[in-house]
Amino acid sequence: MTAACFARIRSAIFMAVFGCSAFAPAGLSTDYGTPEWQQEISQGYIPFKRLTLEDFKIDDKAHPEVAMYTLGFIHYSYRTQVVQHGRWFTASVTEWQVRSGLDRSQTTRKSWFQDTAKAMSHEQGHLNLNEIYGRLLARRGPKTFPVGQGESPQAALQTLAAKIAKIIDWYWEQNRSMQAQYDEDTDGGLDFLMQEKWDRAISARMKNVGLSEP
Template identity: 20%
Template sequence: MKRIFHLLLITLSLSTLRAQEPGEDLLAWNASRKLSWSDYKAAPNPGSDAAATTTTYLSIDYHISGNNFSYTIKSWFSRTLSWGRHKTSYILSHEQGHFDIAEIYARKLHRRMSEYRFDKDSYRKELKRVYDEVTGEKAGLQEQYDRETQHSINKEKQAEWEKKIRSMLEELKDYADY
């Protein structure tokens, strides 16, 4: 009996998550492809004074057939839920930081999943727990990033965070092959 499950987490957006599949909306994280303002398709939220909003998802598809367990993890950017009001290269760099943080946690999720030992009786509960823990940590770091950089206003802190994010990606490079 084969089962397929798909989990998504939305961050940095107050929008309601609707069923999403890769395609025109979702852009997978790629080290050689940075975000551009043309990726931001949503209209700015008139009720927000934010310069931009970046919406990211982590997904894990896992497949079970008998006692065989496999999974695929992705870090996604949503074009239709992301918007920019002040479209400068500096603001875009800050927003790229949010997408890179999502990738950091995709790698952390891969690390946790690589340590997971499949148990046919408890896998649903265990996988949900692991996913929830990792995505909770991700949300916390996203908030810390915005708080410490003051949403990119503090240029010194922004530069520190850019270095920190690059370092974290490098530290987790062994888990980038998910």
């Protein structure tokens, strides 16, 4: 079987800022020289790109059900402020940042698989879909997130983190469902007519979120 599998990794980094803090807009982090991106890159998380054969390390044991496996990631981070109202504390998001792309450390192919050129278009579709959801998540502004409340700053932050996790889970499920439908409709890239149809649909969705072909 020459189908591709896809999964997404998510992580959260949050920092409490007590008192007043400046409002910062949401956005996809594309300054790859920042400490956050440099740390990602050092761990094998690289920015969204056009896939090449060199992105797929040979591993005959990983994901035995498929010949090629593409793993994307969407990582998010945010800053908060916590304000006290009587005996209650309220935590809110003041900055929101998303980093997304390819997890090269987990992207693999089998040594015996030779028809990589035809499979590459299908693999790129998986990565493009992931990037679309990364852009959608990045569009959220700090004020679109709920607040967290508690009887201590820590409790308020924990409540906020739990609410954000539920929102992220929704994006994850939408992404996962779309990836699965893509594989099913295209028979893992083996149905060339359906692959072309999906390529056009993905390209249109990329334009809708301001994303250019890599």
